[in-house]
Amino acid sequence: MKHVNGLVIAIDGPSGSGKSSTARGVARRLGLAYLDTGAMYRAITWLALHEGIDPVDTDAIAALAADAELEIDDDSTATVFRINGHDVTAAIREPRISENVSRIATNLRVRDILVADQQRRITEARASGGIVVEGRDITTVVAPESEVRVLLVADPEARIARREAELAGAADTAAVTDQVVRRDRDDSTVAAFTEAAEGVTVVDSTHMGLDEVIDRICTMADPASIPLSETPSPETPSPEPPDKE
Numbered sequence: 001m002k003h004v005n006g007l008v009i010a011i012d013g014p015s016g017s018g019k020s021s022t023a024r025g026v027a028r029r030l031g032l033a034y035l036d037t038g039a040m041y042r043a044i045t046w047l048a049l050h051e052g053i054d055p056v057d058t059d060a061i062a063a064l065a066a067d068a069e070l071e072i073d074d075d076s077t078a079t080v081f082r083i084n085g086h087d088v089t090a091a092i093r094e095p096r097i098s099e100n101v102s103r104i105a106t107n108l109r110v111r112d113i114l115v116a117d118q119q120r121r122i123t124e125a126r127a128s129g130g131i132v133v134e135g136r137d138i139t140t141v142v143a144p145e146s147e148v149r150v151l152l153v154a155d156p157e158a159r160i161a162r163r164e165a166e167l168a169g170a171a172d173t174a175a176v177t178d179q180v181v182r183r184d185r186d187d188s189t190v191a192a193f194t195e196a197a198e199g200v201t202v203v204d205s206t207h208m209g210l211d212e213v214i215d216r217i218c219t220m221a222d223p224a225s226i227p228l229s230e231t232p233s234p235e236t237p238s239p240e241p242p243d244k245e
């Protein structure tokens with residue numbers, strides 16, 4: 001029997017805790033859609049810099065976000081982000097975006113636009129087929145009713161080391177530390193991701209491998225609520241035994 005009751009897995013946490021890799025891994029393993037909400041704030045940041053708008057000009061940034069056309073094309077391996085027709089998939093990961101994104105993410109009008117108009121709408125539209133959504137305020141604001149709610153954390157040293165390895169020399173330790181520690185401090189003024197809200201499970205990935213974290217979160221979903229993917233990949237177990245004919 002195929003269960004299509006809907007499933008939302010919400011993952012929040014600080015920078016470098018492993019949200020994106022974990023969410024992508026869980027989505028792939030269970031055959032669910034995936035939404036990276038941080039990429040949406042990054043895309044608005046890219047557009048502001050592209051248009052020469054100062055990220056601290058809150059009115060101009062809010063107007064920019066209200067008019068921006070953000071397209072998100074997701075498949076099981078990658079997500080393509082376009083804003084006003086520009087493919088910004090790679091550009092939104094550049095250090096200049098990481099340095100400026102908190103200025104956009106702490107603009108409460110931008111948050112209203114992205115949360116109410118886009119993130120909740122996408123989450124609701126994809127819930128019946130199942131979706132993993134990650135960011136800073138998913139368990140608390142975007143989708144607090146999610147069946148699985150996780151706060152993914154890791155020690156700052158581990159998060160800085162992971163980010164440094166990922167950037168492979170593109171930024172020095174001081175710049176990476178700024179992008180992780182200072183950004184978390186700024187971001188935590190508008191989203192409560194430093195402590196788990198009631199009903200949210202803390203997963204500390206400091207000493208866990210990525211596969212272990214993915215396993216842990218997959219086991220938190222009720223198997224009966226996992227919509228079976230059409231073609232489960234051979235290396236990953238089906239979320240429930242196939243029906244007997």
Ligand SMILES: Nc1ncnc2c1ncn2[C@@H]1O[C@H](COP(=O)(O)OP(=O)(O)O)[C@@H](O)[C@H]1O
Pocket residue numbers: 013014015016017018019020021022162163165166205208209210211213
């Ligand atoms: N459990 C883990 N152990 C070691 N490295 C990890 C783990 N989870 C993620 N990583 C690596 O750490 C880096 C940051 O992970 P990412 O998923 O981008 O974190 P976030 O989305 O929370 O900022 C990536 O290079 C990723 O491969």
Ligand SMILES: Nc1ccn([C@H]2C[C@H](O)[C@@H](COP(=O)(O)OP(=O)(O)O)O2)c(=O)n1
Pocket residue numbers: 014015016017019020037038039041042101102105106134135136137138183187191
């Ligand atoms: N739901 C969200 C998601 C991200 N943000 C903010 C916080 C971050 O500074 C930026 C970018 O988020 P992103 O998840 O891409 O950042 P990291 O990869 O974890 O460093 O957006 C937010 O305020 N609320």
